[in-house]
Amino acid sequence: MTESPEWVYVVDDDLSVREALSSLIRSVGLRVETYPSAAAFLEAERPPGVACLILDVRMPGLSGLELQNRLTQGGPSIPIIFITGHGDIPMAVLAMKKGAVEFLSKPFRDDDLLDAIHGALARARDTHREESEVGEIRRRYALLTAREREVIAYIVKGALNKQAASELGVSEMTVKVHRHNIMHKMGVTRLPDLVRMVERLNQA
Template sequence: MTPLSPAIAQPVVYIIDDDSSMRAALEDLLASVGLTTRAFASTRAFLAEPVMDAPGCLVLDVRMPEQSGMDFHRQMQELGLQLPVVFITGHGDIAMGVTAIKRGAIEFLTKPFRDQDLLDAIQQGLEQDRERRQRDAASAELHERWMLLSEGERNVARLVVQGLLNKQIAAQLNLSEIAVKVRRANAMRKMQVKSLADLVRITEKLEN
């Protein structure tokens, strides 16, 4: 099956909480607003299944027997997991919340929390992940276009965006000006740009 594009894939909210009653309550709440959920009793169970190819957000309990939510949040970067995180806890404090936010968490909610506060945080996380996925998709597309260029075309394009004239590029690469013009035109066609300004912007994105 062909994966859905980042723009149209249905979002998924992941829940990791060792309290089965809390998991069930969260699933019911999110289902009531039309959100798809996948719930797990531990971080180990979560890692045993692949993350779906869709915008997502992780609702993560802080205190769990096998691995704490705070420890797992630190581990996520090592694992390449980029899901936005909303912490929920019955045992948190201000210092813990500040630490979680500094590490990139969307929100740190202490139980009992208002349903709307959780829903608002989740929507913020889903929107953040949706935007990240769109940026990643656009970057991947630009990289694919760049790889369509021959090495000679890439060399010319790099010098073009540095502001060199065709004559200067020809001298530096030991080419004729006609060859430079042909490679420059091919590069712009393959990169799907119509102006030097567009080529400069795309090249900057590829380098960042």
């Protein structure tokens, strides 16, 4: 499987900061895109895949914290590293509670930012992998017929074929056939693996 490209996005209204961070990030072999405002970031078409966001807290228009709120409303958001020259502890606590990876006060050391970026991208990789795996489970589950979905509900509850047949008003052999088809379509050979897949779907 081809790995997705990894991106670092920088949102800061200060051009000199954007240029400095862009140069630093590229110097370690990472792709970077910069944006002068939160609105510009929201309006941009960004490639899918693994990414993290370096975000200034205070900017004209939509602030960094407000952008964080917007991004978290759609579910798991891109990992964020906040940078600021005017931060305070309550602001940092709020940002971290909402899932920020790091909160750095300017001026900060290049190594501190790069460490934060690598940590954020590692988190993004985990999230991307999880989303990809759950997406594949959803695709397989969509192949099941309505009856097979009824049967799988009994399987994951630990019901015997005889019990499922009685509840569904079908023969035990019919349940066995459905069970075989379910395992084939879901791409598993062991019942515990099937149960885990359904649990992941329910938790997603």
